[in-house]
Amino acid sequence: MRIKKLEIFGFKSFADRVVINFDAGVTGIVGPNGCGKSNVVDALRWVMGEQNAKHLRGDQMQDIIFNGSQTRGAMGLAEVTLTLENDGQLVPQEYAHFEEIEVTRRLYRNGNSEYEINKRECRLRDITEFFLGTGVGTKAYSIIEQGRVSSIVQAKPEERRQIIEEAA
Amino acid sequence: MRIKKLEIFGFKSFADRVVINFDAGVTGIVGPNGCGKSNVVDALRWVMGEQNAKHLRGDQMQDIIFNGSQTRGAMGLAEVTLTLENDGQLVPQEYAHFEEIEVTRRLYRNGNSEYEINKRECRLRDITEFFLGTGVGTKAYSIIEQGRVSSIVQAKPEERRQIIEEAA
Amino acid sequence: TKQRFEEAFRAINERFSQVFPRLFRGGKAWLELTDPNDLLNSGVEIFAQPPGKKLASIALMSGGEKALTATSLIFAIFLIKPSPFCLLDEVDAPLDEANVDRFSLMVQEMSKISQFIVITHNRRTMEKSDQLYGVTMEQPGISKTVHVRVKEASLSTNLGSEMAY
Amino acid sequence: TKQRFEEAFRAINERFSQVFPRLFRGGKAWLELTDPNDLLNSGVEIFAQPPGKKLASIALMSGGEKALTATSLIFAIFLIKPSPFCLLDEVDAPLDEANVDRFSLMVQEMSKISQFIVITHNRRTMEKSDQLYGVTMEQPGISKTVHVRVKEASLSTNLGSEMAY
Ligand SMILES: Nc1ncnc2c1ncn2[C@@H]1O[C@H](COP(=O)(O)OP(=O)(O)OP(=O)(O)O)[C@@H](O)[C@H]1O
Ligand SMILES: Nc1ncnc2c1ncn2[C@@H]1O[C@H](COP(=O)(O)OP(=O)(O)OP(=O)(O)O)[C@@H](O)[C@H]1O
Ligand SMILES: [Mg+2]
Ligand SMILES: [Mg+2]
Numbered sequence: 266m267r268i269k270k271l272e273i274f275g276f277k278s279f280a281d282r283v284v285i286n287f288d289a290g291v292t293g294i295v296g297p298n299g300c301g302k303s304n305v306v307d308a309l310r311w312v313m314g315e316q317n318a319k320h321l322r323g324d325q326m327q328d329i330i331f332n333g334s335q336t337r338g339a340m341g342l343a344e345v346t347l348t349l350e351n352d353g354q355l356v357p358q359e360y361a362h363f364e365e366i367e368v369t370r371r372l373y374r375n376g377n378s379e380y381e382i383n384k385r386e387c388r389l390r391d392i393t394e395f396f397l398g399t400g401v402g403t404k405a406y407s408i409i410e411q412g413r414v415s416s417i418v419q420a421k422p423e424e425r426r427q428i429i430e431e432a433a
Numbered sequence: 434m435r436i437k438k439l440e441i442f443g444f445k446s447f448a449d450r451v452v453i454n455f456d457a458g459v460t461g462i463v464g465p466n467g468c469g470k471s472n473v474v475d476a477l478r479w480v481m482g483e484q485n486a487k488h489l490r491g492d493q494m495q496d497i498i499f500n501g502s503q504t505r506g507a508m509g510l511a512e513v514t515l516t517l518e519n520d521g522q523l524v525p526q527e528y529a530h531f532e533e534i535e536v537t538r539r540l541y542r543n544g545n546s547e548y549e550i551n552k553r554e555c556r557l558r559d560i561t562e563f564f565l566g567t568g569v570g571t572k573a574y575s576i577i578e579q580g581r582v583s584s585i586v587q588a589k590p591e592e593r594r595q596i597i598e599e600a601a
Numbered sequence: 602t603k604q605r606f607e608e609a610f611r612a613i614n615e616r617f618s619q620v621f622p623r624l625f626r627g628g629k630a631w632l633e634l635t636d637p638n639d640l641l642n643s644g645v646e647i648f649a650q651p652p653g654k655k656l657a658s659i660a661l662m663s664g665g666e667k668a669l670t671a672t673s674l675i676f677a678i679f680l681i682k683p684s685p686f687c688l689l690d691e692v693d694a695p696l697d698e699a700n701v702d703r704f705s706l707m708v709q710e711m712s713k714i715s716q717f718i719v720i721t722h723n724r725r726t727m728e729k730s731d732q733l734y735g736v737t738m739e740q741p742g743i744s745k746t747v748h749v750r751v752k753e754a755s756l757s758t759n760l761g762s763e764m765a766y
Numbered sequence: 767t768k769q770r771f772e773e774a775f776r777a778i779n780e781r782f783s784q785v786f787p788r789l790f791r792g793g794k795a796w797l798e799l800t801d802p803n804d805l806l807n808s809g810v811e812i813f814a815q816p817p818g819k820k821l822a823s824i825a826l827m828s829g830g831e832k833a834l835t836a837t838s839l840i841f842a843i844f845l846i847k848p849s850p851f852c853l854l855d856e857v858d859a860p861l862d863e864a865n866v867d868r869f870s871l872m873v874q875e876m877s878k879i880s881q882f883i884v885i886t887h888n889r890r891t892m893e894k895s896d897q898l899y900g901v902t903m904e905q906p907g908i909s910k911t912v913h914v915r916v917k918e919a920s921l922s923t924n925l926g927s928e929m930a931y
Contacts, residue, residue, distance in 0.1 A: 293730030298830025301744030334742025411690040422644025433609035461895030466665025469909030502907025579855040590809025600847040601774035653906020741818020
């Protein structure tokens with residue numbers, strides 16, 4: 266399974282729809298302080314099923330919806346869609362016949378959430394289960410957040426065990 | 434009071450005696466990863482009275498004594514001397530008549546410690562009291578350790594109060 | 602699961618002891634179980650010895666050495682169980698110039714097995730990417746992205762000015 | 767001590783609201799007491815609004831914005847109660863190039879009231895120092911220092927090679 270595209274709309278500082286295409290190799294993300302680079306990481310963790318607002322630097326989940334700027338009002342909805350390409354590896358059984366898999370997550374300011382896999386409604390559990398087997402689950406070693414690189418070295422021996430277990 | 438000179442001998446990676454002179458203005462300290470820059474910060478905190486080995490990245494205080502390298506054996510003593518110039522401000526009363534104040538701290542591998550102010554033996558308490566009134570006490574805002582700059586922003590409101598109190 | 606944990610531990614440990622000397626240009630590193638008789642609960646200890654230094658507790662290592670040791674372990678796990686992508690947010694911030702080069706060379710190599718997404722302020726790391734996304738806030742408070750193929754644009758000031766606040 | 771705390775709080779708050787917009791080129795920041803009726807125990811809350819953005823919780827700020835906000839507060843405290851020196855260990859690591867420049871300019875200014883010691887991997891910060899100490903390990907595991915007057919040496923590779931591992 267390969268990551269192909271990420272569409273962000275109304276999530277944190279992304280008031281307008283933004284599309285990031287990931288080609289093979291190394292994609293660099295650059296820009297001044299505070300412009301929204303780590304917000305892309307949060308968008309990715311969120312669409313993959315992150316349920317704790319604190320892990321997205323917020324107090325409650327509504328904090329991830331665009332809250333306005335000096336020239337724009339707050340929005341009522343945040344939506345992120347992640348498109349993956351199926352190259353035969355690491356894809357859970359029930360999705361093996363799809364060429365592409367699109368995962369969408371929406372949150373309305375009134376607290377309602379919507380989840381979809383390939384445009385068909387599903388539950389949050391379906392999304393977390395989908396990603397669990399691939400190694401990119403929300404706790405895994407494949408997303409290293411800003412300032413956290415050395416945490417695996419500074420963690421307690423029992424906590425390090427969990428990381429090895431996820432790769433087992 | 435101005436910081437003038439720091440002499441380090443047998444402390445952490447400084448097996449040979451090293452002298453750093455601080456002129457007025459900005460002194461930059463540079464060098465590759467792992468070469469000993471932050472060890473200079475630890476030497477400064479230690480000579481100013483730091484009593485907790487964990488704040489110096491060690492488990493016990495003997496960890497600050499040069500422990501050997503592939504070509505040298507471990508040493509039995511660590512010694513750091515800090516020389517300050519008295520410019521009339523922030524100097525505690527009993528030292529007001531000295532032009533320079535030299536603070537020395539020694540630790541032997543057997544656990545014995547020695548403390549001196551201007552080459553006369555004193556207690557650790559004398560050293561911590563000397564620095565307490567100057568704003569550079571070991572907890573203060575004047576030494577920002579590596580990776581800790583944002584901690585004052587991420588701290589709890591009660592903890593931030595302590596920093597303001599020290600400056601009161 | 603005891604069996605699987607032991608196999609994963611052994612495989613990751615082997616890789617870790619290969620990746621570390623490549624990032625550090627020497628030295629050695631390895632993992633040990635805190636309680637080998639209790640595979641179900643045992644913790645994992647990390648030992649790392651940079652080149653020319655005596656083995657010491659990892660707490661005494663420098664900021665850059667810790668970051669590089671952690672990166673070696675993450676890459677080792679990645680080599681045993683590749684996942685669809687790996688995302689590193691300013692992992693190169695504590696590294697000096699020589700280590701940034703070694704780190705980004707390794708990222709390029711790893712990107713042959715899966716995609717890497719690297720957020721950085723370091724020009725040396727930007728130059729080694731295959732494609733770049735600039736994130737800007739031309740309208741204050743609102744993020745937009747600008748796509749740049751690295752081969753096309755020399756990382757001159759034009760990217761700099763595009764990215765300026 | 768109630769009196770002294772209140773005076774220090776007021777003075778630091780005033781300075782903080784002056785230093786922040788200088789480092790951020792705009793915006794505003796201030797401190798508030800969590801319980802103004804209980805001066806002996808009240809906590810201190812930080813509010814910061816970078817230019818062009820709505821006021822939000824500081825937890826939502828970026829890594830670089832948090833570092834710059836913290837630096838503004840540290841400098842504000844320093845202006846109220848200068849101490850014999852200020853030592854900053856890689857405080858510029860999370861900052862982009864434009865903010866590194868603003869930060870090091872401010873450090874130069876502050877160094878007129880007391881000495882500043884700055885540990886950095888950033889060439890832009892090195893260039894703004896009055897003197898440099900290079901720490902090297904020519905013999906692996908053993909630190910030595912090399913003194914360089916910045917005005918004398920252009921920060922060319924000769925310093926680079928001197929500093930190489
Ligand atoms: N719900 C929201 N609505 C609007 N803006 C938001 C929201 N949540 C976060 N932000 C803004 O996003 C910005 C942080 O962005 P981010 O952390 O991605 O920056 P960054 O590019 O990673 O910067 P750095 O290089 O400093 O790490 C903050 O300034 C914050 O105000
Ligand atoms: N007691 C000791 N004896 C010998 N060496 C020691 C001792 N304590 C620490 N060290 C060595 O000092 C090194 C760390 O130095 P330091 O933290 O000062 O590096 P640094 O220059 O700050 O690097 P970075 O740029 O990565 O932050 C470690 O490699 C460690 O092995
Ligand atoms: Mg960031
Ligand atoms: Mg350091």
